[in-house]
Amino acid sequence: MTLTVAQLSESELLARIFPRLHAGSSMLLGPGDDAAIIAAPDSRTVISIDTQVQDKDFRLLWPNGSTSTGYDVGWKAAAQNLSDINAMGASATAIVLSLTLPGTTPVSWVEQLAEGLSAAIVALGAPQCSVAGGDLSGGSEIVVTVAVTGTLEGRDPVLRSGARAGDQIAVCGNMGFSAAGWALHESHVPAQDFTPGLARAAQLFARPEPPLAAGVLAARAGATAMMDISDGLLRDATRMATASGVGLDLDRAVLSRVAEELIEPAQLVGVDPLVWVLTGGEDHGLLSTFPANTPLPGGFIRIGSVWSLGAAEVAVTIDGQNFEGTVDGALGWDHFAV
Incomplete structure (x- = not known):
């Protein structure tokens, strides 16, 4: 009993x-x-x-x-x-x-x-x-x-409000895997039938792997802004852009290469894997900005650039365009969405 x-x-x-x-x-x-x-x-x-x-x-x-x-x-x-x-x-x-x-x-x-x-x-x-x-x-x-x-051990904190026009945008950590894992759990594909690729996504949803060494490395390298990607790249990038008073333009080609790791679960549940990379939360990677000529710390990849935001412009774009194709119209996780 x-x-x-x-x-x-x-x-x-x-x-x-x-x-x-x-x-x-x-x-x-x-x-x-x-x-x-x-x-x-x-x-x-x-x-x-x-x-x-x-x-x-x-x-x-x-x-x-x-x-x-x-x-x-x-x-x-x-x-x-x-x-x-x-x-x-x-x-x-x-x-x-x-x-x-x-x-x-x-x-x-x-x-x-x-x-x-x-x-x-x-x-x-x-x-x-x-x-x-x-x-x-x-x-x-x-x-x-x-x-x-x-x-902080004597360091200055890195805030989400520090991004400046001309900075490069970089990320470190997994992207889209937790959203893929959630979708697999919500599907009707039994876990015992998962291939190694599907099992990895399910595992990273259940047990995320945030890159804990990267935050201190980024701070020491001169990161101007930083935040945890907990609610999806687009939603959290919008928060950073709003806090900093700038625009963030993301590179579709780079993000599409990241999304290639998610093709297998995406095909299974009928989702564009790029949508998971852009809107999936709970991977707990780091979204950071660095001065344009700063070498990125190990594990970070450049995904775009920061620009001055005009009064009528959208805070976050992809190759200069608004993103279309979100899951149910959502930019990311919202605790109070129905």
């Missing part, structure tokens, strides 16, 4: 979670007191927060028969938060976690979540980041909220 959280007290459940949480070098006092104590090597603290909600951000059972394991959800919770700190040119120091759980949730699922969270911190390259504690509550659906702190 499966043990559920309703069969344990809060203290008993915490006793199963705590040993599975990663303790990095930043933690001076960990779980157990009213609050944790984290070392602050810089006088400034970078902080961000993200939430995953059952049946909005993940499904326990997908239409194609796949499941979201606790490990997957824990991994993604770490990845999306660490990526936000990375996008500021900072390094993560600590994570705190809030869990809302229905009483029917298997205890093993919660244990796996703690293990996935900790595994991602180490595997993605942020071993100094500690899981410092959190909170438990009951509810009708699973909700996983993670807040993360970081340090």
Whole structure:
């Protein structure tokens, strides 16, 4: 018989979670007191927060028969938060976690979540980041909220508002794979029938791989603006362009070459793979701008240029033209879209 959280007290459940949480070098006092104590090597603290909600951000059972394991959800919770700190040119120091759980949730699922969270911190390259504690509550659906702190270590933050006319636009990390993985999970193609190419897209949706070393490298290389691509390249580029008061023009040929990696899943579900590259979120790559003559750090590819924006002009274009062909007319992920 499966043990559920309703069969344990809060203290008993915490006793199963705590040993599975990663303790990095930043933690001076960990779980157990009213609050944790984290070392602050810089006088400034970078902080961000993200939430995953059952049946909005993940499904326990997908239409194609796949499941979201606790490990997957824990991994993604770490990845999306660490990526936000990375996008500021900072390094993560600590994570705190809030869990809302229905009483029917298997205890093993919660244990796996703690293990996935900790595994991602180490595997993605942020071993100094500690899981410092959190909170438990009951509810009708699973909700996983993670807040993360970081340090700039004496560097200036890289903001999304710093792009200037004449800069080059570059990206680092995967693009479109998470959207492809989502589409495969929502399809009726069983996971056991996936080819290696399809399985890779499904895996990168469940466990994104943000390039955590790239944020600091970009900051050191003189990046003028930077942000995490969490809601799709077009939507996030528009946010950067708006914040910076400039226009961003993307190179279709380069992005089309990126999209070639997604041809197999795109053909299966009947989508133009370029649409996934432009509008798919949750790969958590980095969108950055650099001065025109700056050599790009390793892993970055140039995808366009920044120009002065006229009053009546569109903030983001592709080869100078508006993009046509989005999925259901959407430029990217919107939490409140129907």
